[in-house]
Structures are given as C-alpha cells and as structure tokens.
Amino acid sequence: xxxxxxxxxxxxxxxxxxxxxxxxxxxxxxxxxxxxxxxxxxxxxxxxxxxxxxxxxxxxxxxxxxxxxxxxxxxxxxxxxxxxxxxxxxxxxxxxxxxxxxxxxx
Numbered sequence: 001x002x003x004x005x006x007x008x009x010x011x012x013x014x015x016x017x018x019x020x021x022x023x024x025x026x027x028x029x030x031x032x033x034x035x036x037x038x039x040x041x042x043x044x045x046x047x048x049x050x051x052x053x054x055x056x057x058x059x060x061x062x063x064x065x066x067x068x069x070x071x072x073x074x075x076x077x078x079x080x081x082x083x084x085x086x087x088x089x090x091x092x093x094x095x096x097x098x099x100x101x102x103x104x105x106x
Contacts, residue, residue: 009084016091027090030097035086046076 017027053069080088089095 012087012091020090020093021097030095031083031086031090034089034095035082038082038085042076042079042082046072 014024017031018024021027021030049072050069086095
C-alpha cells in the first residue's frame with residue numbers, strides 16, 4: 001500500500017482492524033499507544049529544532065529568528081496527526097505489538 005498519509009481523518013471499517021488482533025478494542029489500544037510514541041518523538045524533534053532559538057536577550061536578529069521559528073513550527077503543524085500515522089501503520093501491518101505472558105507477569 002504505502003501511499004501518502006492524508007492530513008484529514010477518513011472513515012474506516014473497524015472489521016479491518018480486527019483481523020490482526022481478533023479484538024477491535026485491542027487494536028484501538030495498540031493504535032493509541034503507537035500514536036503516543038509518535039507524538040512524543042515529534043515533540044522531541046520540535047524541541048531540538050527550536051532549542052537554538054532560545055534567547056533571553058532582545059536584538060535586531062530576533063525578527064529573522066522568529067521567522068525561522070515560525071517556519072519550523074508550521075512545518076510540524078502541516079504533518080499528519082500522530083493518530084492518523086499510527087492508524088496507517090497498523091493498517092499496513094507495520095506496527096509491532098505483543099501481549100504480555102499472563103503466566104510470567106511480563
């Protein structure tokens with residue numbers, strides 16, 4: 001499949017998410033946890049890219065830096081939401097998941 005991910009939500013057939021886990025609720029939990037991982041990674045990337053702009057002094061270069069900051073922020077805003085990315089990954093079978101072993105408590 002590997003098609004570009006739309007930034008817009010789309011209606012999906014829940015039965016397609018049951019095929020791998022045999023439980024639509026388990027599938028929703030897996031997608032949710034993966035979306036949280038993606039969101040955390042994106043936040044860290046954004047923080048790292050904006051870190052050079054942290055400056056407590058005011059000067060004339062600040063206007064140019066603000067433009068760069070805005071461009072970086074807008075780039076991240078234009079990306080698909082983590083939930084959409086996680087759903088697409090799951091639908092394409094790219095999400096690794098496992099159930100803890102009930103006997104060992106892991």
